[in-house]
Amino acid sequence: MAAKFKAPRGTFDVLPSDSQARARVYVAAAMAFERAGYGRIETPVFEETELFARGVGESTDIVQKEMFTFEDQGGRSLTLRPEATASICRAYAEHGMHKLPQPVKLWCWGPFFRHERPQSGRYRQFHQIDSEVIGTDSPLADAESIILLSDLLSELGVPGVRLRLGSLGSHESRKAYRDDLRAYLRQHEASLSEDVRSRIDSNPLRAFDSDHEGTQGVMEDAPTMLDHLDAADAEHFEAVKRAVSDAGVEYQLDGTLVRGLDYYTRTVFEFTSDALGAQSALGGGGRYDGLVAELGGPETPAVGWAAGIERILLALGETEDEPSLDAFIVAPESQRDRALGLATEARRAGACVDLDLAGRSEKGQMKQADRTGAKRAVILAEDGSAKIRDMATGEERPLDTSDVAAEIQRERGK
Ligand code: HAM
Numbered sequence: 396m397a398a399k400f401k402a403p404r405g406t407f408d409v410l411p412s413d414s415q416a417r418a419r420v421y422v423a424a425a426m427a428f429e430r431a432g433y434g435r436i437e438t439p440v441f442e443e444t445e446l447f448a449r450g451v452g453e454s455t456d457i458v459q460k461e462m463f464t465f466e467d468q469g470g471r472s473l474t475l476r477p478e479a480t481a482s483i484c485r486a487y488a489e490h491g492m493h494k495l496p497q498p499v500k501l502w503c504w505g506p507f508f509r510h511e512r513p514q515s516g517r518y519r520q521f522h523q524i525d526s527e528v529i530g531t532d533s534p535l536a537d538a539e540s541i542i543l544l545s546d547l548l549s550e551l552g553v554p555g556v557r558l559r560l561g562s563l564g565s566h567e568s569r570k571a572y573r574d575d576l577r578a579y580l581r582q583h584e585a586s587l588s589e590d591v592r593s594r595i596d597s598n599p600l601r602a603f604d605s606d607h608e609g610t611q612g613v614m615e616d617a618p619t620m621l622d623h624l625d626a627a628d629a630e631h632f633e634a635v636k637r638a639v640s641d642a643g644v645e646y647q648l649d650g651t652l653v654r655g656l657d658y659y660t661r662t663v664f665e666f667t668s669d670a671l672g673a674q675s676a677l678g679g680g681g682r683y684d685g686l687v688a689e690l691g692g693p694e695t696p697a698v699g700w701a702a703g704i705e706r707i708l709l710a711l712g713e714t715e716d717e718p719s720l721d722a723f724i725v726a727p728e729s730q731r732d733r734a735l736g737l738a739t740e741a742r743r744a745g746a747c748v749d750l751d752l753a754g755r756s757e758k759g760q761m762k763q764a765d766r767t768g769a770k771r772a773v774i775l776a777e778d779g780s781a782k783i784r785d786m787a788t789g790e791e792r793p794l795d796t797s798d799v800a801a802e803i804q805r806e807r808g809k
Contacts, residue, residue: 405519415716416708421504424524427547433500438482444472450481450690452657454598461509475508479525480699487529488692497530516674522704532696534631537662537682538638540698544678545644553710555669561652562632563659564624566685572623573599583613600653619650628661635662658683668710678702718768721807724750725760730775737799744800771806
């Protein structure tokens, strides 16, 4: 029968067969953050629309075209979060975290929503690991953030990873650069895409991100922010590069890296993988020294990044789930209640045990034991005796059912 309902376009179900690889990414991230002194934060999946409009920036694609925005019953405009940074800065200000010892290091993991054109590696609901270090302008915080993501990707074994690193300067030095860039873009207006032309005033830097051929040609010779850094920005950037290099993390300098969100100042970076297609960005981030204040909090420098879980999994390729069942209990009709009792006892003792709940014959249960990938079958007989069978070798031996849990645990340790 054809399914009546399907997951909405650009979304997907995480099925049990996908979940082990995801869990591995989660555990590796959680441990990496724990080792580096981060605390986990969870913010709501929707926020006031204004938070993202102000935080991410009115002239960005995200705010202009990609937000899932709706009105609630009270007439308030709410938006499914397209990213985490604005929410985390809101939480930092709302909970007075500036009164805590600084910096405050936070991380989160969860679903995010952008109304983009779906394709491989690009979804309307996707998942990010997000890292934020709030309350320091030290270049070491930028470097630490970059190193953490680099080490996480290599620990996971993501192939073909490259890091691009740039600096957008402070808001002040960028103003002067923006004027230069605007003048340059106006000189070449005829070759630019409609979209870029319409944003020369509001967001000239976005021209670097354009996939329009004419625009790309123009941007090859465009002035870049890296040549316009003032002394303090240049010194900050040098210190970031030095600390990243000292940790053995390789990077390519990239003066055209502008990122799709407006809040960045100074350091910006992006990790890509050669194993991915057009959507090659595994993760990216940078410093955002003005965002907390922009959202009504105190002046607070900060730096962070987010990485796409699905992109990481795509780059890793197909992985076979390891079967995790220690034993599957096979029982004749008369022993079914006892089978559940034994399974419960063994589970309470920490073993992974399953049993038939579909009324299969004993032969059917053996087949099922095989299908689940269980390492052993515990086979109960009508007379109450039992044996344990190694599913790989077929070897069997009698089992003392007075303590099945301990037996399974003992087998497990082998
Ligand atoms: P972002 O570059 O917009 O940054 O997103 C980070 C990562 O999320 C991307 O590199 C990509 O792996 C993944 N991603 C984004 N959109 C999609 C999509 N439609 N489908 C699948 N994956 C996607 C941020 O979100 C910033 N908040 C990062 C940050 C944190 N900057 C400072 N702190």
